[in-house]
Amino acid sequence: MSDERSDTAPPRGGPARWILGLFPLALLAGLVAFFFGADPTAPFRDAFPPVEDLTIERVSFPESGVMRVHVVNGGPEAATIAQVIVDDAFWQFEMDGDPTLPRLARATLELDYPWVEGELHVIRLVTSTGLTFDHEVAVATLSPRPNALYLTTFGLLGLYAGVIPVLVGLLWYPFLRRIDRKWIHFYLSLTVGLLAFLVVDAFEDTLEASALVPEGFQAAGLIAVGVIGAVVGLRALGNLGRGRDRAGSGDGREGGTSPGLTVAYLIAISIGLHNLGEGLAIGAAFSLGEIALGSFLVIGFALHNTTEGLAIVAPVASKRPPLRHFAFMGGIAGLPTILGAWAGGFSYSPTLATFFLALGAGAILQVIVEVTRLIRKSWPEGLFTPLNATGLLLGLLVMYGTALMVTA
Numbered sequence: 001m002s003d004e005r006s007d008t009a010p011p012r013g014g015p016a017r018w019i020l021g022l023f024p025l026a027l028l029a030g031l032v033a034f035f036f037g038a039d040p041t042a043p044f045r046d047a048f049p050p051v052e053d054l055t056i057e058r059v060s061f062p063e064s065g066v067m068r069v070h071v072v073n074g075g076p077e078a079a080t081i082a083q084v085i086v087d088d089a090f091w092q093f094e095m096d097g098d099p100t101l102p103r104l105a106r107a108t109l110e111l112d113y114p115w116v117e118g119e120l121h122v123i124r125l126v127t128s129t130g131l132t133f134d135h136e137v138a139v140a141t142l143s144p145r146p147n148a149l150y151l152t153t154f155g156l157l158g159l160y161a162g163v164i165p166v167l168v169g170l171l172w173y174p175f176l177r178r179i180d181r182k183w184i185h186f187y188l189s190l191t192v193g194l195l196a197f198l199v200v201d202a203f204e205d206t207l208e209a210s211a212l213v214p215e216g217f218q219a220a221g222l223i224a225v226g227v228i229g230a231v232v233g234l235r236a237l238g239n240l241g242r243g244r245d246r247a248g249s250g251d252g253r254e255g256g257t258s259p260g261l262t263v264a265y266l267i268a269i270s271i272g273l274h275n276l277g278e279g280l281a282i283g284a285a286f287s288l289g290e291i292a293l294g295s296f297l298v299i300g301f302a303l304h305n306t307t308e309g310l311a312i313v314a315p316v317a318s319k320r321p322p323l324r325h326f327a328f329m330g331g332i333a334g335l336p337t338i339l340g341a342w343a344g345g346f347s348y349s350p351t352l353a354t355f356f357l358a359l360g361a362g363a364i365l366q367v368i369v370e371v372t373r374l375i376r377k378s379w380p381e382g383l384f385t386p387l388n389a390t391g392l393l394l395g396l397l398v399m400y401g402t403a404l405m406v407t408a
Contacts, residue, residue: 052079052127054101055214056135058348059123060143061115069093069109069123069135073101074214080128086113087121104216115140144287146346154283154341161282161301162275162337167330169309176317181378182387184317188375189388191311193395195267195368198308201403202274202361205281209357212350219354226358227365230273234266234366259377260315261325263370267315268329270363271308272336275301277357279340284348301337303402308333315374 053075060068067086073079080100084093093109101107115121121137144150176187206226210219278301312329343352376382383392 051076052129052131053215054079054081054125054127054133055212056123056125056133057212057214057350059121059135059137061140062143062145064142065112065114067111067113067115067121067123069111069125070106071101071109071125072106072214072216073103074216076103076216078102081107081109081125082128083126084109084111085124085126085132086111104214117141144345146342150345151342154286154345155338157282157286157298158279158335158338158341161298161341162279162305163330163334165302165305166271166275166309166312166334169306169311170313170326170330172310173313173317173326176313177320179317181318184314185375185378185385186387186391187310187314187317188371189383189391190395190398191267191314192368192371192375192383193392193397194307194311194399195270195364195371195395196392197396197399197403198271198274199361199364199368201399202277202357202364205277206354206357206361209350209353213354214351217351222351222355223358226355227362230270230359230362231366234269234363234370237269238262238266238366238370258316258319258321259374260317260319261321263315263367263374264312264325264329265332266363266367266370267312268332270360270367271305271312271333273356273363274360275305275333276336276340277353277360279337279342280344280348280353280356281340282337283341283344283346285344287345287348305334305337307398307402315371 053073055072055074057070057072060070062068069084071081078100081095082099084091091111091113093111095110096108117140119140121140123135123137125133127133144154176184179187206223210223213219213222282298282301309330312333313326316325340356343349372382375388381388383389
C-alpha cells in the first residue's frame, strides 16, 4: 500500500483552523495599533499645515430668516470651523456639536440670516487655519418639510414620473402576444437598445453626482461597489430563477418560473434601481426651487418610463404569466421613483445618490447580458440579424428622443 496521502482528503477541522485563519488579521491589527500609537508622522505634521477639506452638501431654508448649512469633513484630518461668511459678511452661527469636525463627520450650522426668496446667496466657511470653502445657492427658497402636504406632493410627482408610465408601458403586452416570433425578437432587440441607452445615461448621472461627493468617501469606490454589487446580485438572482425553473420542470409540477419571466423581473429590478436615482433628481430639483427643471424632469422621465414598460414585457411576449406578475413588476420598477422623490426632496445626499445611481447602472448592464442571452437561446444569430440590429438601433433612437425632454 502507498503511504502517499490523497490530494482530495477532507480538510482538518477544529479550532486550530480558525486560529490559523485569524492570525494574520491579528498581526495586521497590531501593526495598525502600533503605527497610530508610535505616530512616526508627527514630525511631518508639525512642519506642515494640516490638510483640510470641508464640503457643504446642501443649504436648507427651514423658515424665513433661518439658514442651515449641512457640512461634511471629507479630508484626512480634523478641521475646526472658525467663521462663516454669507454674501461677503461675517455672520454668527450655532453648530450642533463641537466646532472641530473629525474625519468623515457631519455637522449642521444654523444662522439667523435674512435670506431673500429667489435670490442667489454665497456661503463661505473659514477654518481655524484660514482655509476657505465656498458654496453657492442659485435660488433661495423655503425648504419642504416632511409633512402631509409635501409627502403627498413628492409622492404624486413620483407617481406621475415612474409608476403610471411603467404601468402604461406594460399595456404593450397584448400587442406583443399577437405578433410573429421574428417580431418578438425584434422587440427584445429594441429592449437591448433601450437598456443600452439607459446604462450610458445612468453612468453619466453617476459621474455627475460623484463630483459632489466629499473626497473622504471615495466616490470611485462607491461606484465600484454599486456597479459590481448590482451585477453580482442580479446574476445570482437570475441563476436562482433558472434553478427554480429546472426544479419545477423536472418533477412535473408548475413550480418553476420561465426564463422569460425571470428576465422580465430582472429588468423590472434594474429599472426600479434606476428610477430611484431619477426620483432623487426630481425631488432635489423641486426642493432647490428649480420648478421649471423639475417639471421637465417629470415629463422626460415619464416618457422614458413608458418605453421601459415595453422592455419589461418583451421577454414574456410568448408566455402567458398570471396577471399578478405584471402588478408586481410594475410596482418593482415604478415605486422606487416615489421613494427617490421623498429622499431627494427632504434630505438629498450626493454620497447616497452616487451609490444608488451606480447600483442602477450595474443592474442595467447585467440585464443587457440576460436579454442578449435570451435572444441567442432561440435565435442563434442573436442581435446581428438585419431585423434585430434595426430594433437595437431603434431602441437607442427612441430613448434619445425622449431624453431630449429632460434638461439637466
